[in-house]
Amino acid sequence: MMMPDANALPVREGMDYDVVIVGAGPAGLAAAIRLKQISPDASVLVVEKGSEAGAHILSGAVIDPIGLDRLLPDWRDDPERPLTTQVSADKFYMLGQSGSLPLPAMLMPPLMNNHGNFVGSLGNVVRWLAAKAEALGVEIYPGFAAAELLYNDQGAVIGVATGDMGVGKTGEVKNSFTRGMELRGRYTLLAEGARGSLSKQAIAKFALDAGREPQKYGIGLKEVWEIDPAKHKPGLVQHTFGWPLDNRTGGGSFLYHYGESLVSIGFVVHLNYENPTLSPFDEFQRFKHHPMIAELLDGGRRIAYGARAITEGGWQSVPKLAFPGGALVGCAAGFVNVPRIKGSHNAILSGMLCAEHLAPALAAERSHDELCAYEEAWRVSDIGKDLRKVRNAKPLWSKFGTLLGIPLGGLDMWTNTLGFSFFGTMGHGKPDHASLKKLSDVTPITYPRPDGKLSFDKPSSVFLSNTSHEEDQPVHLVLKNPEIPVAKNLPDFGEPARLYCPAGVYEVVYGDEANRKDPRFVINAQNCVHCKTCDIKDPAQNINWTTPEGAGGPNYPGM
Numbered sequence: 364m365m366m367p368d369a370n371a372l373p374v375r376e377g378m379d380y381d382v383v384i385v386g387a388g389p390a391g392l393a394a395a396i397r398l399k400q401i402s403p404d405a406s407v408l409v410v411e412k413g414s415e416a417g418a419h420i421l422s423g424a425v426i427d428p429i430g431l432d433r434l435l436p437d438w439r440d441d442p443e444r445p446l447t448t449q450v451s452a453d454k455f456y457m458l459g460q461s462g463s464l465p466l467p468a469m470l471m472p473p474l475m476n477n478h479g480n481f482v483g484s485l486g487n488v489v490r491w492l493a494a495k496a497e498a499l500g501v502e503i504y505p506g507f508a509a510a511e512l513l514y515n516d517q518g519a520v521i522g523v524a525t526g527d528m529g530v531g532k533t534g535e536v537k538n539s540f541t542r543g544m545e546l547r548g549r550y551t552l553l554a555e556g557a558r559g560s561l562s563k564q565a566i567a568k569f570a571l572d573a574g575r576e577p578q579k580y581g582i583g584l585k586e587v588w589e590i591d592p593a594k595h596k597p598g599l600v601q602h603t604f605g606w607p608l609d610n611r612t613g614g615g616s617f618l619y620h621y622g623e624s625l626v627s628i629g630f631v632v633h634l635n636y637e638n639p640t641l642s643p644f645d646e647f648q649r650f651k652h653h654p655m656i657a658e659l660l661d662g663g664r665r666i667a668y669g670a671r672a673i674t675e676g677g678w679q680s681v682p683k684l685a686f687p688g689g690a691l692v693g694c695a696a697g698f699v700n701v702p703r704i705k706g707s708h709n710a711i712l713s714g715m716l717c718a719e720h721l722a723p724a725l726a727a728e729r730s731h732d733e734l735c736a737y738e739e740a741w742r743v744s745d746i747g748k749d750l751r752k753v754r755n756a757k758p759l760w761s762k763f764g765t766l767l768g769i770p771l772g773g774l775d776m777w778t779n780t781l782g783f784s785f786f787g788t789m790g791h792g793k794p795d796h797a798s799l800k801k802l803s804d805v806t807p808i809t810y811p812r813p814d815g816k817l818s819f820d821k822p823s824s825v826f827l828s829n830t831s832h833e834e835d836q837p838v839h840l841v842l843k844n845p846e847i848p849v850a851k852n853l854p855d856f857g858e859p860a861r862l863y864c865p866a867g868v869y870e871v872v873y874g875d876e877a878n879r880k881d882p883r884f885v886i887n888a889q890n891c892v893h894c895k896t897c898d899i900k901d902p903a904q905n906i907n908w909t910t911p912e913g914a915g916g917p918n919y920p921g922m
């Protein structure tokens with residue numbers, strides 16, 4: 364692909380702020396709000412690639428209110444508050460193909476208790492937080508993707524550049540061309556969520572992950588259903604593990620009742636799965652046919668679909684947070700508590716913590732240096748306390764499989780609650796892209812056809828994510844080596860991108876279909892829901908997720 368020569372393009376216009384924040388998720392907005400609470404005169408800009416704040420947010424979500432309580436202590440009195448359903452019951456099941464075994468609540472470590480938490484849409488929480496931030500004077504630019512980090516001569520980050528608009532598929536400049544902008548800040552916060560594209564660059568450039576365990580991920584697929592009101596139990600929170608995944612594949616389901624007859628149902632597959640013929644999307648579709656789930660959804664209507672990667676490395680994988688000129692906040696650093704499947708509270712707390720260290724730096728007229736005090740603070744903060752206790756849950760599950768790993772993880776969480784662990788701090792071993800076995804070494808998984816009532820295909824699902832991109836633009840899923848998918852990934856793994864992508868972006872088509880000859884790798888980039896799974900799981904690490912034109916991607920209604 365020929366890209367326009369940057370030197371031949373008009374110079375970018377620039378704007379200067381005290382703080383530029385990339386990403387209007389809970390972390391970025393909490394940082395902006397907290398900073399304006401402490402330093403009302405600070406100029407703060409948040410850039411968001413979604414068409415509006417919340418458009419790209421996908422979460423469960425059962426939300427621990429610790430973050431909101433600290434950020435906006437009066438939030439429960441706000442008539443517009445986005446969370447109104449409190450958890451009323453908390454159930455955990457181990458599933459077999461047709462049966463289920465409830466796990467007694469008394470076996471669960473206290474930290475797994477959802478009492479006092481809220482069920483709702485994190486996307487709607489974010490929309491509400493964006494309004495609060497704007498009321499405090501924060502500028503929010505939705506529809507602008509931060510495409511590039513800007514550096515000064517000393518190598519410190521001095522802001523970001525938004526992507527150019529109006530560049531055609533083959534790199535030609537169209538009539539609609541608009542040059543991106545330089546958004547410069549004394550400090551730049553990366554709040555892009557799991558596997559942020561600029562965060563990935565900053566982590567590599569400043570070796571922020573040196574001495575840390577590799578970051579681990581899962582892919583979470585989610586649907587919202589409107590169900591028969593007679594079956595709706597507001598505040599019921601249900602998790603399962605086991606079927607349809609085998610013992611070597613980590614993951615499980617979540618199912619939350621909230622609002623007016625709404626159910627949020629989702630499935631997470633840990634991305635260290637080994638079988639390249641596994642399709643997380645189809646595991647989710649199959650899961651809904653379990654009698655316990657089918658009975659609940661029967662007669663209901665699916666109203667939304669989406670997918671997003673979730674960080675799973677926890678305590679031992681969090682990179683160094685501060686770098687010259689900025690810092691990572693929220694899931695860009697990976698603050699999810701995996702056994703609780705919760706990260707939004709820590710996203711908010713980390714945004715606040717960072718802001719609390721930014722404010723004195725701004726007051727001291729500092730800029731473009733490292734916020735060392737923020738780096739030092741997180742492990743002894745409530746975020747560190749939350750993550751440390753559960754640090755072995757994921758490695759034990761990966762090492763011993765579901766049947767043994769989950770009880771061992773439970774035991775370790777109990778002993779950690781009492782202040783010790785038999786396992787110390789376990790490592791994660793390989794990164795997720797290195798876990799696939801060769802096609803020749805596995806039994807291929809076959810999936811039943813969707814019935815169109817409980818289970819669906821990818822095109823009709825992507826339709827419900829309201830995903831749209833300008834079609835005449837360079838493909839934002841950049842192959843470092845275009846030969847690898849067909850020359851290497853196809854013979855070795857059956858090209859797993861066809862299966863792990865939850866949006867049907869990747870296909871292998873054959874010039875001679877009958878004889879499976881002349882394979883070609885096709886990228887339907889316009890379907891991408893920005894989950895980032897390809898960037899994580901491609902075994903050759905050959906796919907680089909870059910930002911498409913701003914406002915492209917899903918338009919989630921309330922995920």
Ligand SMILES: Cc1cc2nc3c(=O)[nH]c(=O)nc-3n(C[C@H](O)[C@H](O)[C@H](O)COP(=O)(O)OP(=O)(O)OC[C@H]3O[C@@H](n4cnc5c(N)ncnc54)[C@H](O)[C@@H]3O)c2cc1C
Nearest residue numbers: 386388389390412422423424425509556583693694706707
């Ligand atoms: C399936 C699933 C279920 C979950 N369930 C729960 C749950 O029940 N409870 C819970 O607490 N947590 C849950 N989590 C985790 C929770 O969603 C995350 O911890 C939380 O969203 C992290 O917040 P964040 O602000 O760091 O990132 P995000 O919420 O991902 O927000 C990042 C924002 O930055 C924007 N962005 C990214 N890159 C750029 C760029 N280059 N330019 C401009 N904008 C950019 C994105 O569009 C997005 O709006 C779940 C996650 C998943 C995937």
Ligand code: SF4
Nearest residue numbers: 864891892894895897
């Ligand atoms: S192309 Fe990559 S980021 Fe986009 S939906 Fe597919 S796996 Fe996710």
